[in-house]
Amino acid sequence: MKKVFERTKGLSDAHFTFCPGCTHGTIMRLIAEVMDELNIIEDTIGVSPVGCAGFCQDFFTCDFVGAAHGRAQAVGTGIKRSLPDKMVFTYQGDGDIAAIGTQHAIHCAARGEKITSIMVNNAIYGMTGGQMAPTTLEGMKTTTSPYGRDPISVGMPMDFPKIIANIPGAVYVASVSVDSPKNINKAKKAIKKAFQVQQAGLGFALVSVLSTCPTNWGLSPVDSLKWLRENMLPIYELGELKETEEVKSL
């Protein structure tokens, strides 16, 4: 009998600090497996954000640096430019990368920074108790939009990977989801490609992952996956939003 599924050596023995059923954990597993498969654990430096993933340095076996809120890509830029042989990735929530960190995200892409960014879109500020984020859906109730997000007052949800895809320096941009086994496997392929783009030195790569926040959505983990499927998938188009010819021929 063979082990066909085991904890990857890209993960440490520590348990995740996320709430039960939170898919931040699924995304971290995929990144850790990709690092293992590409044999780059020893060569990788991750940059952790502020948000529920703020402790992620404890969960991986690669090196890590912690950044201030929204600044992971600025820190990642510095690391990559001083240690160009290292693989550098940032792991950031939607609030981190698409609200407070927007200017860093846009200019990181504009400079064609040779790093990989993983954005975790749970449509909310999870860590601070469920406030509205730029990604919060129209009509979605949060602690700061108790009657539902009102587009007349605060605008429509921002599809951040599409914005980044418009920037020439971004050579690979994918939008994926971890709501089902099929989508989880597709998400892993996109994450792997985003790392391979960096290995080939082609430019900036972003993978946006639709994720759940059962605690602040006020739903069970199973119902959260269903809610994601029914409400987020119609708004945030999945797929490889951008892939340059060079990336295609990888």
Add this chain to the structure above:
Amino acid sequence: MPKAIVLEKYCKSCRLCVDICPMKIMSITEKTNERGYFVATCIDQDKCTGCTLCATVCPDVAIEVYK
């Protein structure tokens, strides 16, 4: 025989494995782990096909599968 083993210390009782298993053999038990969560277990290993769906969706990487 395929089997799915829950690494109890990681389990958080989220039920995602229970919901996804096509054979309906994952279940939450009365047993708690060191952090107080009722742990999941495979209640009928003989029926396990080793499909790995439970492990794929487990957000806490608490399941290992043998085939």
